[in-house]
Amino acid sequence: MAGHELIAAQLAILADRLPAQAMEELADGLQEAYEAQLAKLHDPDVAARAAIDEFGDADTITAAFVRESPWRRMALKLLTTGPLMGAVWGLTLLSAQVWDWPIPLAVRIAYGAVLVGAALTLLTVVRAKHAYRRTRIATLVAATALITLDTSMLAAAMSMPSSAVWPLLVAISASLIRITATLRAMPAALTR
Amino acid sequence: MRAEALKGHLDGLLLAALEAGPLHGYAVKEALREITDGRIDLPTGTVYPALHRLERAGLISGSWSVVGGRRRRTYALTAAGRTALGGERDSWQEFASAVTAALRARSWPATS
Known part of the structure; x- marks a missing residue:
């Protein structure tokens, strides 16, 4: 059965916002809804409008996809565990007298700037309602930045002499868990 | 029924809709509408991300x-x-029994 231009236009709007795999399903579902309405109403224009109404407008559908997005979930987890990670590393660095470490000021400032940038990016992702693709890219960038920061902090902490062994072990474990969990979640999320 | 009222119950409803056999997204929504006598009629497009999560x-x-x-x-x-x-x-069942018991109209003893 042929489609309708209103259905095609609605699918074009959704295709600009959502991943291709989801679009195949949505296209099938919307066409199915249109055919069901056409069988009931016998008028293509009325049936197309009824099908779109039944299916939900583009903003409602996009918001539902954003809400259930694995990227948003990843952003939420990284954001909520951030304060704990900050506290653990803060305590470790204070115990290890970080101010004595031979790390240039520019590197310290750059580290802080990237950390704040990643946190703000994750916050934007969690608050976004209608930007599925931006959610995906922003979370990927922020997660990669956090992995890089974790790795460089691990390298720096392990290369510096420190008497604070226990805080350091806790901080290293926390960072390794975060790196592993983020890397494990990424392949599944990349398919969505 | 308002979508907000389904919060926390959507997963169970979708699983129940699939209990009788495999269905595609639009058919899941239709099955949900039929088994609830039309009282739960979600925007079809919002069913798909929930299915992906399940x-x-x-x-x-x-x-x-x-x-x-x-x-x-x-x-x-x-x-x-x-x-x-x-x-x-x-x-x-446990939740519904508790709420039913709590909301049941009681006859209060008359005060004199």
Whole structure:
């Protein structure tokens, strides 16, 4: 059965916002809804409008996809565990007298700037309602930045002499868990 | 019924809709509407992301086929999904009994 231009236009709007795999399903579902309405109403224009109404407008559908997005979930987890990670590393660095470490000021400032940038990016992702693709890219960038920061902090902490062994072990474990969990979640999320 | 009222129950409803056999997204929404006598009629487009989440959780499994020249994804309950549905039923019965008991109209003793 042929489609309708209103259905095609609605699918074009959704295709600009959502991943291709989801679009195949949505296209099938919307066409199915249109055919069901056409069988009931016998008028293509009325049936197309009824099908779109039944299916939900583009903003409602996009918001539902954003809400259930694995990227948003990843952003939420990284954001909520951030304060704990900050506290653990803060305590470790204070115990290890970080101010004595031979790390240039520019590197310290750059580290802080990237950390704040990643946190703000994750916050934007969690608050976004209608930007599925931006959610995906922003979370990927922020997660990669956090992995890089974790790795460089691990390298720096392990290369510096420190008497604070226990805080350091806790901080290293926390960072390794975060790196592993983020890397494990990424392949599944990349398919969505 | 308002969508907000379904918060926390959507997973159980979707699993129940799939209990009778595999369905594609639009058919899941239609099954949900039919088994609730039209009282739960979600915007169809919002059902898909919830199905994807259930699939990621291993409670349903999806497979592609071609129907009428269109690619169609059909979902079926997994063994874990059946177990989860049983759990949803039990917790709903417990919740519903508690709320029913709490909201039951009581006859208060008359004061003199």
